[in-house]
Structures are given as structure tokens and as C-alpha cells.
């Protein structure tokens with residue numbers, strides 16, 4: 102399915118009465134929130150805060166763990182840990198973005214209050230649209246900025262964040278699959294995601310490529326990515342700048358159930374997925390939390406007993 106989005110509005114936060122998002126689309130937010138992807142409009146198209154010189158300034162505020170980048174020819178089904186590291190610096194990546202074949206992620210852009218304002222306002226608007234389906238408490242929110250070279254691919258993966266991805270500059274195609282399709286995303290892969298490796302656990306399956314919904318993103322359009330919805334991205338022949346307003350649900354208990362299930366599966370059992378039995382989920386979550394706390398304590402004690 103290809104969603105071709107009508108020509109976006111001109112760049113102006115005045116477009117939706119000063120809002121980031123279009124309140125006339127509130128029903129789509131409420132109907133699909135964290136269940137299914139959907140397209141939406143926003144008012145940040147070609148916004149000056151996302152011009153390359155401004156983003157280069159932003160990187161000066163960032164700590165080393167806030168930025169991740171690589172360059173090269175990458176395929177959609179490629180493992181993330183198989184992407185070759187690059188010798189280029191952040192400055193070189195941004196300077197040569199037209200030709201570098203690069204993918205640059207700036208996390209925690211909200212260290213700068215101007216981007217923090219966008220994050221807070223955007224999520225507040227989502228909360229208003231979604232109403233009582235929005236969680237009363239969130240774990241953490243984050244403003245992420247992606248800068249990508251022409252034709253660059255972002256490989257297949259899943260995330261733990263609930264994401265409102267907003268295209269600011271350039272065009273690209275994002276392919277999204279159903280988070281509940283257990284042929285596309287088997288329980289085992291979700292268990293691995295929570296236990297071992299959060300980038301390489303979801304495995305691209307060529308035979309299910311056609312099940313993806315394709316969204317052609319242009320400046321002024323966005324797409325909602327529910328937690329754990331598999332996706333990959335292909336940039337058009339242009340430089341792309343994208344903002345992701347994200348947050349995490351309080352997901353410790355859910356993660357613990359998946360961790361328990363990972364070890365049960367390793368031991369030869371077929372574990373019950375979370376959500377089928379509240380009592381079983383509670384027992385798994387509680388015991389996993391206790392085991393992890395004990396392990397942390399033992400580790401700390403062992404550290405203190407190291408010979409000097």
C-alpha cells in the first residue's frame with residue numbers, strides 16, 4: 102500500500118493556529134495511537150532550526166553518546182553491527198552529506214531549549230488528541246534528529262519508543278509493518294530485543310516485504326511508528342532531515358516478562374506471551390526484577406572485594 106501525501110503546507114507554525122500538529126486529524130491519532138501507523142501533517146516543513154548550519158551548532162552541545170553515525174552502502178536487511186564504522190568526523194559528515202552516503206542520528210536534541218520546546222509542545226498536542234488512551238505517566242521523552250545522505254537506506258529494526266516522525270527537509274520512503282504480525286515479528290525476536298540486542302534482534306524477511314505499508318514522506322508530513330513496529334527507510338535522491346518526537350512507556354514490567362520468556366525458550370519451553378495472564382505476567386516480572394537486583398548487588402559486592 103503506498104500512501105501519497107498531498108502537497109504539504111508551507112513552512113509555518115501559524116498554519117495550524119500556531120500548533121505543530123493539525124487538530125482536524127485528532128481522530129486518527131486517537132484511533133491508531135500505538136496500535137497502527139498513520140500519516141499526519143505538521144507545521145515544521147523546512148523550519149530554520151533544522152538547516153544544516155544550525156544542526157552543526159546543535160552537535161556542539163551534544164555529548165559523545167548523543168550522536169551515532171555511519172557511512173557507506175547499506176541494505177535494508179543488513180545487520181546494524183555489520184555496518185562498517187567511518188573515519189569521518191561529525192563536521193565532515195555534515196559538510197559532505199551530499200556525497201558521504203551517511204546516516205547521522207542526534208539524540209537528546211532537547212538539550213537545546215529550542216528543540217525541547219518542540220518536543221514538549223508536540224507531545225502535549227498528541228496527548229490532547231489521544232485523550233485517555235495516552236499514558237498517565239511516561240518513562241522518558243526524547244527529540245531525535247536524523248540527517249541522511251541522498252538514497253541512503255536505514256536498515257530494518259524495531260524500537261522501544263513510541264514515535265511521531267516528522268519530515269522536515271527532503272523526501273524519503275518509510276516502510277512500516279504491523280507490530281502484531283507474529284510471522285513478521287515472532288515472539289522470539291521480541292524476547293531477544295528486550296534481553297540481548299535492541300538493534301539486531303528483528304530480522305528482515307524478504308517474503309513479508311509486501312506486508313509493509315509504504316509512506317512517501319515530504320516536508321510537512323509525518324508518520325506514527327508504534328512501539329516495536331518493524332520498519333526500514335529509503336531516502337530519495339536528496340538530503341533528508343527528519344525530527345522524531347518520541348517517548349517510552351513505563352515498560353520495565355513488560356521487558357521483564359520478555360526476558361523471562363527468553364530464558365524459558367532457551368531452556369526448551371514455549372513461553373506464554375505477555376498479556377494473556379495478569380498473574381503469570383506479574384510473577385515473571387516480579388521474579389525477574391528480584392533476580393536482576395540480586396545480580397546487581399552481587400556485582401557491586403564483588404567489585405568492592407577486588408584486591409587493590
Ligand SMILES: [Fe+2]
Pocket residue numbers: 258259260332
Ligand atoms: Fe526506528
